[in-house]
Amino acid sequence: MxxxxxxxxxxxxxxxxxxxxxxxxxxxxxxxxxxxxxxxxxxxxxxxxxxxxxxxxxxxxxxxxxxxxKPEYRLHLQHIKAAELVRNARKMVDSRQDVTPSDLYQAVTLLKSAVSMDPLHAQAYVWLALVYSELNEHAQAISTLKEVIALYPQESGLQQIMEELKQRLKSYMQD
Missing domain, CATH: 1.25.40.10 (Tetratricopeptide repeat domain)
Structure with a gap:
């Protein structure tokens, strides 16, 4: 054949x-x-x-x-590698009950690399924002989420996450 x-x-x-x-x-x-x-x-x-x-x-x-x-081959490779970094970061923060600040900062490093490799990878931004929020770096979390909202303004789920992050910031400021 x-x-x-x-x-x-x-x-x-x-x-x-x-x-x-x-x-x-x-x-x-x-x-x-x-x-x-x-x-x-x-x-x-x-x-x-x-x-x-x-x-x-x-x-x-x-x-x-x-x-x-072939630029499309290189772009695809970057996208796939970014997806793997996001998956690894998610495993670090998602699958364990005893996540340490060190784990979270390591996840931030992976997610920043993913965003750098594939600046259109929405999940990388969302997870980066969520991890920043877990680190009580709420301003950074909101700023990161604003970046992905600017890229994907039609995604209503991002607005919901933004409201949750703002609520966490407000709650953090009151404590």
């Missing part, structure tokens, strides 16, 4: 929301032609949508290695 046939089968699966099967077709396309940067790129996107970021990063890095002159 040709690489193009594998890709067509993968896209049919994507249209049916069967990402696992799509990934199998992309991987078969790569077995047929491991040097095809475009297939690595498409495969990476599908792994990313499936929240399998390690594999998404692997294939994005391969696409960039094979065709470094």
């Amino acid at each position: 040709s690489t193009e046939t594998y890709i067509q089968k993968a896209y049919r699966c994507i249209l049916q929301n069967d990402f696992e099967e799509a990934l199998r077709w992309f991987e078969q396309a790569l077995q047929a032609d491991p040097g095809d940067a475009e297939v690595h790129y498409r495969c990476s996107i599908t792994y990313g949508r499936s929240d399998r970021l390690e594999m998404a990063i692997f294939h994005a890095e391969e696409a960039v290695r094979l065709q470094p002159d």
